Amino acid sequence: MDQFSAAGKPREARDFAARDSASTPKPDTEFVPGEFEHRGKPGGGRSGGTASATGPAASATDGPPALEGTAAAGPAVQQSGTAQAWTALGGDPALLARVSRERRPGLIPSALPVLELASATVAACSLAAAEFSCVRARSALLPPVRVDDGAVATAFHSDRLVRIDGRAPLTFAPLSRFWRTADGWVRTHANYPHHRARLLSALGMPDHGPAEDEAAAGRVATELAGRQALDVEEAVYAEGGLAVAVRTPEEWAAHPQRAAVAPTPLVALSRLDGAPTLPLDGPPGPGGLHGLRVLDLTRVLAGPVATRTLALLGADVLRIDAPERPEFLDTHADTDLGKRSTLLDLSSRAGQATFEELLASAHVVVTGYRPGALDRFGLAPESLMDRRPGLVVGQLSAWGAGGPWQRRRGFDSLVQAATGIACLEAAGKAGPAGKVTSSPDLAPGALPAQALDHGSGYLLAAGLLRALTEQRTGTAGSRLVRLSLARTAHWLLHDLPAAETAEPAAEPGALEAPGAEQSPFDQAPWLTEADSPLGRLRYALSPVGFGPAGFAAPSTAGSPRDWARITGQVGGDAIEWI
Numbered sequence: 284m285d286q287f288s289a290a291g292k293p294r295e296a297r298d299f300a301a302r303d304s305a306s307t308p309k310p311d312t313e314f315v316p317g318e319f320e321h322r323g324k325p326g327g328g329r330s331g332g333t334a335s336a337t338g339p340a341a342s343a344t345d346g347p348p349a350l351e352g353t354a355a356a357g358p359a360v361q362q363s364g365t366a367q368a369w370t371a372l373g374g375d376p377a378l379l380a381r382v383s384r385e386r387r388p389g390l391i392p393s394a395l396p397v398l399e400l401a402s403a404t405v406a407a408c409s410l411a412a413a414e415f416s417c418v419r420a421r422s423a424l425l426p427p428v429r430v431d432d433g434a435v436a437t438a439f440h441s442d443r444l445v446r447i448d449g450r451a452p453l454t455f456a457p458l459s460r461f462w463r464t465a466d467g468w469v470r471t472h473a474n475y476p477h478h479r480a481r482l483l484s485a486l487g488m489p490d491h492g493p494a495e496d497e498a499a500a501g502r503v504a505t506e507l508a509g510r511q512a513l514d515v516e517e518a519v520y521a522e523g524g525l526a527v528a529v530r531t532p533e534e535w536a537a538h539p540q541r542a543a544v545a546p547t548p549l550v551a552l553s554r555l556d557g558a559p560t561l562p563l564d565g566p567p568g569p570g571g572l573h574g575l576r577v578l579d580l581t582r583v584l585a586g587p588v589a590t591r592t593l594a595l596l597g598a599d600v601l602r603i604d605a606p607e608r609p610e611f612l613d614t615h616a617d618t619d620l621g622k623r624s625t626l627l628d629l630s631s632r633a634g635q636a637t638f639e640e641l642l643a644s645a646h647v648v649v650t651g652y653r654p655g656a657l658d659r660f661g662l663a664p665e666s667l668m669d670r671r672p673g674l675v676v677g678q679l680s681a682w683g684a685g686g687p688w689q690r691r692r693g694f695d696s697l698v699q700a701a702t703g704i705a706c707l708e709a710a711g712k713a714g715p716a717g718k719v720t721s722s723p724d725l726a727p728g729a730l731p732a733q734a735l736d737h738g739s740g741y742l743l744a745a746g747l748l749r750a751l752t753e754q755r756t757g758t759a760g761s762r763l764v765r766l767s768l769a770r771t772a773h774w775l776l777h778d779l780p781a782a783e784t785a786e787p788a789a790e791p792g793a794l795e796a797p798g799a800e801q802s803p804f805d806q807a808p809w810l811t812e813a814d815s816p817l818g819r820l821r822y823a824l825s826p827v828g829f830g831p832a833g834f835a836a837p838s839t840a841g842s843p844r845d846w847a848r849i850t851g852q853v854g855g856d857a858i859e860w861i
Contacts, residue, residue: 364396364403364779368742371549372407372749378414382406382428390436390804394707396779397734398432400771401439403779404741405826406430411748412596412842413829416571418755419563426829426840434826437809439732441823442584444810445617448818452613457496458482459696461529461705461727462504464512468529468727470700471519474583475608478692481524486515525692529727532703532776541702543686544769550746551684551765552753555665558672558761560754561646570596570842575751576860577647578603579622580662582610584695584733585768586651586679587618588740593647593747594621595825595846599861601641603627609853616817621846623856629660637858642671644860647747649677653692654684668761675750675762677743683767695736698768699729702776734775735768741827742766815849822850 362370366379384402391398409428417425437444445452458473473479476493483490483499486506491499507515512528519526535541563574575598579590587602594600600622604610609626610619628634638660642648648667650657657663664676678684681693699705708728746764754762812821830841 361780364399365406367774367778368403368407368549368745369410372411372742372745373552373753374407374410374414374749378410378425381413381425382410382430385429385431385433387432387436390432391439391731391734393730394710395704395730395775396781397730397732397775398436399779400734400738400775401435401732402430402432404738404745405435405438408592408741408745408748409827409829409842411745411752412571412827415748415752416567416829416842418752419567419571426831428829429832430826433804433806434809434824436732436804437806437823438826439734439737440806441737442614442617442733444806444821444823445613446819446821447613447616449821452617453611455696456493457500458503460500461700462507464507464510464515464528467512468700468705469507469512469515470527470529470697470705470727472525472694472697474611477523477608478525481522482519482526485519485522485524485526520691523692525694525697527693527697527701529700529705530703531706535701535703538701540682540686540688540769541773543689544683544767545773547683547685547767547770549766549770549774550742551763552746552750553763553765554753554758554760555668555763556672556761557759558668560759561673563646568597572597575599575647576645577601577649578641578645579649580657581649581651581679583614584618584736585739585743585766586649586677587614588737589677589679589743589747590622590649591618591620591846592741592744592825592827594848595827596842597847598647599623601625601856601858601860603629603638604854605629606854612817612853615853616815616820616850617822619850620822621848622850623848623861624851624854625856625858626854627858629662635661639670641858641860642667645671645674646751647675647677649679649743649747651679653680653682654678654689656690664763673754673759673761675747675754675764677747677764677766679739679743679766679768681768683769684765693768695733695768696729698735698772700727702769702772704772704776705729707776735771738775739766739768739771742771744827811845813849816851816855820850 365382365384366376369379370376384406388398391401406428409430413426413428417423443452443454456474456479458479459471462469462471471482473482479493480490486503488499488502488506516526516528530538565574567573572593575593577590577593577598577600579587579600579602581587581590590600590602602619602622602624604624604626606626606628615624627637629638648662650662658666661667664678667676668674680689681698682688682691705727706725708730709725743764743766746766750762750764754760806823809824809826810821811824812819814820824845828842828844
């Protein structure tokens with residue numbers, strides 16, 4: 284399908300006339316991405332049911348890349364992960380025929396279909412980027428999207444593969460781990476100094492400084508071994524720290540937070556007003572986002588992955604952190620590629636005034652904190668849109684916007700522990716493939732990558748791109764895009780097609796193809812190095828992209844393979860737009 288004017292799209296190329304220079308939509312240019320019949324609903328479930336048949340069935344591993352549409356042919360056809368993600372984004376299913384995938388089974392070995400999640404989120408993001416590039420360039424030709432599982436698997440480990448002058452990154456602090464309790468297990472997160480201090484305070488333990496945490500771990504283990512897991516969870520939460528009792532899938536299924544999260548969309552896109560679309564100045568440039576201004580108020584890892592992707596596609600992304608809580612250097616080196624970084628005190632009048640100056644010409648604001656946490660700074664979505672009509676706001680949280688845990692802090696590792704993923708990964712290591720059960724007696728496991736973070740990040744970027752597209756081809760108005768790690772976990776657990784063969788989970792940090800006869804996966808084709816203000820930086824290339832195969836230089840017909848800007852110092856950039 285070479286024409287972008289397929290089902291649900293404008294009948295003529297002229298219908299792509301962008302609204303960047305017009306404040307009021309014209310009837311003859313309206314294109315509503317949703318004006319088509321969904322032949323299946325997102326998240327068909329592994330047990331079958333009706334689903335979309337918008338593209339050819341996936342091919343075998345050998346041969347040409349598979350087109351992304353349905354997972355397999357048969358009486359009960361289930362949507363592929365890419366089709367599910369694209370449907371959740373409100374995309375036209377006919378466009379899935381432009382997506383192909385180079386399959387490399389086993390690159391992210393897990394008891395769950397993690398590789399399917401990873402490739403699906405990258406494919407959906409790439410397709411959303413290609414779609415917006417056409418709208419921005421007023422073109423009727425949608426460039427092809429090719430997703431390589433090798434690039435995807437490498438990028439999903441980017442936080443572990445980054446190197447500064449050859450030094451490996453620090454991932455989890457000594458007090459961030461699983462702990463045995465009197466009745467099960469608990470998972471803590473104490474990477475940030477304030478979370479670490481609150482954990483120790485909740486346990487009534489002395490704080491001798493981070494340098495003594497290795498020794499303190501033994502005392503913490505002894506303390507927690509005599510406590511109930513749920514009691515620890517509540518005590519640490521009350522102190523403002525982070526600890527979650529490890530639950531089986533069955534226990535999570537009975538939890539009220541799961542009941543609140545499960546019915547919500549994987550990607551929630553909503554139009555909050557009828558404000559005119561904000562114009563984008565200048566040519567679209569390679570990737571299509573030149574001139575787009577993005578305020579990035581996110582933290583590890585999902586939010587920064589989303590905004591890093593927008594920066595790859597040409598957006599001017601300004602990362603803002605509080606002066607007293609700058610991002611960790613290793614995380615900054617990996618997730619702030621292509622961005623500029625600054626420090627701003629939003630609790631001060633001067634800081635608020637500076638933020639208002641930035642907001643006055645921003646197109647997108649992305650936040651990565653629990654719902655309501657930033658409201659006191661005037662960063663609630665509705666408040667932002669009141670001051671900047673036409674804005675697109677992305678909001679990412681751990682547990683979702685509703686339910687008893689909506690105000691709780693959370694990270695990927697904690698969501699894995701709460702939702703039953705940790706138990707399933709433990710069982711996947713202990714039992715034969717295909718016979719995965721869960722038991723609280725097994726030491727919990729973890730996904731071989733921070734897949735909830737990375738996957739949610741690419742979905743968030745895709746949602747923002749689709750919101751920008753809908754503003755210019757459908758109905759104008761400010762847009763809100765919402766995701767949560769818990770909802771992505773639900774997708775992984777219940778809706779994605781099962782892996783062709785269940786593979787035992789690798790040890791944390793490993794990135795190898797499963798099986799003793801297979802050699803380790805070579806990530807070299809998708810890693811690069813460059814000199815930076817931080818030192819010699821090695822980093823993973825983005826798996827997101829579109830355009831003809833083999834094009835030598837970035838152009839409006841394709842996306843860049845690497846970021847135009849290398850990571851600088853934390854907070855080292857001016858508080859202004861380029």
